[in-house]
Amino acid sequence: MQHLLPRQAWDWLQSLSARPAEQRPLFVDVRMEVESLYVGRPPGVVQVPWYEYPELRPDAQRFVQQVEREAGSKERPLLLICRSGKRTLDAGAALEAAGFGEVAHVLHGFEGDLDANFHRSTRNGWRFDGLPWEQM
Known part of the structure; x- marks a missing residue:
């Protein structure tokens, strides 16, 4: 599994955006839906x-079955994101064990690590790096 910092992950997605849709990386948010809706998520x-x-x-x-259905093929590259980059390690390992060939995850996730005051998005992560995101 590739471990990409948020900016590296964004650059990787952008560099492959000209590929046909079925060959572009599938960007998968592995958080619970309520987290994604209320905290925010990257577009796409x-x-x-x-x-x-x-x-x-x-x-x-x-x-694994749901990701395979979304990806259409185990050959399609995958990029995983969660809150802090920890859930994606287990999820990515399950995908690799199931035969997915190219799995990457976003280090520090969407919200990043906790700071001394137990707050997120203050030290690292997708939002901290100022990358695109949306909130419902």
Whole structure:
């Protein structure tokens, strides 16, 4: 699995944007849908939660099947993002074990690491780096 800083991930997505749609990286947000809706998300992501409320337990098989359905092929490159870059490690490992060939994740995720006051988006992460995002 590739570990990309947020700006590297954005640059990678942009560099491959001229490819036909089925060959462009599929950008997957593995957070719960409510996180994505209320906290915000990068534009163009597909929501496939690693786990969801109320169970809050991963179902790797379900997750892999949903990503494969969205990607259309295990050959399609994948970029994963979560809140802090930790869920994507487990999700990415499950995808690689299932045969996906090119999996990358965003280090520090969308909100980044906690600071001394237990706040996010103040040290690192997608939003901290000023990359495009939207909020519902």
